[in-house]
Amino acid sequence: MKGRYRPGRTAPAPLLLNPALERGGAYPLLRLEERRREVKQRGVELFDFGTGDPREPTDPKIRQALIDGVPAVSRYPSTQGKSELREAFRGWMERRHGVVLDPETEILPATGSKEAIFHAPLAFLHPTHERRGVAYGAPGYPVYERGTMFAGGTPVPVRLKSEDSFLLSTENLDPEKIRILWINYPHNPTGATASYEHLEKVAAFCREHDVLLFSDECYNDLYSGEAPPSILEITRERTLAFCSLSKRSGMTGYRAAMMAGDAQLISALEQLRPSIGVATQSFVQDAAIAAWGDDEHVEGRRRTFGEKRELFKDFFDRAGLGYLPTDASFYLWVKIPGGDDEAYALRLLEEGIVVAPGRSFGPGGEGYVRVALVPSVEECRRAIERWGDLIRRDLSA
Secondary structure (H helix, E strand, O other): OOOOOOOOOOOOOOOOOOHHHHHHOOOHHHHHHHHHHHHHHOOOOOEEOOOOOOOOOOOHHHHHHHHHHOOOOOOOOOOOOOHHHHHHHHHHHHHHHOOOOOOOOOEEEEOOHHHHHHHHHHHHOOOOOOOOEEEEEEOOOHHHHHHHHHOOOEEEEEEOOHHHOOOOOOOOOOOOOEEEEEEEOOOOOOOOOOOHHHHHHHHHHHHHHOOEEEEEOOOOOOEOOOOOOOHHHOOOOOEEEEEEOOOOOOOOOOOOEEEEEOHHHHHHHHHHHHHOOOOOOHHHHHHHHHHHOOOHHHHHHHHHHHHHHHHHHHHHHHHOOEEOOOOEOOEEEEEOOOOOHHHHHHHHHHOOEEOEEHHHHOOOOOOEEEEEOOOOHHHHHHHHHHHHHHHHHHHHO
């Protein structure tokens, strides 16, 4: 019949995909989410430490700024975003890190750091240049690798080792092949932090070999004790910092991030970004202005995550579970008995405790699980009781 689609008799040809999709496979934490749903459907109470999506409420002032910013007529946001947003971020960077940036030439907004990190290599990998390698720590955030593959670059994972406190070493990198080096402190998934001395060594390597240095700093405002530094305190030459409100201000769903550093690199991103995206919606920018302009709400979040962190560190010490000592980010990197992180994560899942297997974060993650301090303090206590019961059953078996 006219207007009605009828499938043909012959099977269609296989759908050709971008090879990067096939090489990358499924996004690792999607598999964890599928298992979590299955357990929930069985009626098991879940304590989800798997996905790094904190549940503490966003500060009322930030939410009100968003509501007040919803316009009667919606317009496209610009690539550069509002000048007030760049100025608010400039103020935070000066207060927090003592770094004075030019809001017109050294700051650019993005719709979340994940999108910014994924797209950044597109601007700086030349299709005919020999140096197309992008180095990053492994285990690590999967988007460094995936952004590299889709940009046609060569992923260069650098194995992070427990004996080096999971800090990235440049000793074995071939500078003739590396165009971009990603660092990430405080680190996801391990929670490792870097000293000024370590950052200076990395910056010196990049400066000597003309390697672009990109620093993912999405967790550097969540800490207890000494504040983690920004790479921009060391250098901004051929360097970018990627900063986010997702964890700092509990705004994961808002998608509000900033890129800052070398004016020449920011200019290149300004040329790239109109083809792929713009700044986030104007009313989200208003919420971000309120968030970057206020430090008080962050202090409360630090105290909350610090309390959760201490609860688990005390439990791991009592249970004899090894972990990387850290006072930053909201992740704990735990060495599990038996060495099979995926099997151990599945056993915890049967108890209603969701953690991320270390292998989800690439080579070097095997034998560990990541605990994201997402549930409430009281839920953390209950989850610790269940985890402890599992360990006691194993000991008595």
